[in-house]
Amino acid sequence: MTSICQKFLQNHPKIWHQATVHPFLQQCQLGTIKPEQFNTWLVQDYQFVIEFTRMAGRFLAVAPPQHFNVILGGISALKDELNWFEEKAAERQLNLDTKKQPACADYCQFMHSLGEMPYPVQATAFWAIELAYNQGWQLPGKMNEPYAEFADRWGNPGFTEYVKLLESQAEQVLQTAPEAIQQQAESVFVQVANLEKDFWQMAFNAA
Numbered sequence: 001m002t003s004i005c006q007k008f009l010q011n012h013p014k015i016w017h018q019a020t021v022h023p024f025l026q027q028c029q030l031g032t033i034k035p036e037q038f039n040t041w042l043v044q045d046y047q048f049v050i051e052f053t054r055m056a057g058r059f060l061a062v063a064p065p066q067h068f069n070v071i072l073g074g075i076s077a078l079k080d081e082l083n084w085f086e087e088k089a090a091e092r093q094l095n096l097d098t099k100k101q102p103a104c105a106d107y108c109q110f111m112h113s114l115g116e117m118p119y120p121v122q123a124t125a126f127w128a129i130e131l132a133y134n135q136g137w138q139l140p141g142k143m144n145e146p147y148a149e150f151a152d153r154w155g156n157p158g159f160t161e162y163v164k165l166l167e168s169q170a171e172q173v174l175q176t177a178p179e180a181i182q183q184q185a186e187s188v189f190v191q192v193a194n195l196e197k198d199f200w201q202m203a204f205n206a207a
């Protein structure tokens, strides 16, 4: 029996592919990405992660206690990730206090709106957001520095395990959710995929 989460992936192969395979990532692997493109991504993703951390806080607030372990692990990793982004930006002399571009602002608005949605829908979104980066940074294959460090952050085996745990927690609550909530979760899954695609394109356009 195919799980509900795996069905979401199977039902939307085209948009999921666009969410996780993009010339931005391929050119990081080739080492041909332009500094303006990479730096735009870095500064905008920092803004994204700030809003994602707030989303994680709201997600924890409505989670069953049995799900705390995995979510708190994720929140602890976000603490490290925000500090790491600040270091990477300083190395590149980037100003992190930059206005959000429309694709980033749309994604942040979407994450904010998830707070109003039922827990199984939030769990689906949280899983899909992390899976997109886990797959996206792994699929191009081994990268060289300075990009290897970025690919490893979301592509490392520990992160893959964490994403599997997020999937099993989402699956567990989707299994017993009413049909209407399962449908809402599928629609949110597709929205995440579209927002991911647009986020890559935003950074790529900075050339």
Ligand code: HMH
Pocket (backbone or CB within 6 Å): 045, 048, 049, 052, 129, 130, 132, 133, 196, 199
């Ligand atoms: C746009 N999606 C985007 N940025 C991220 N850092 C992640 C997902 C993973 O947290």
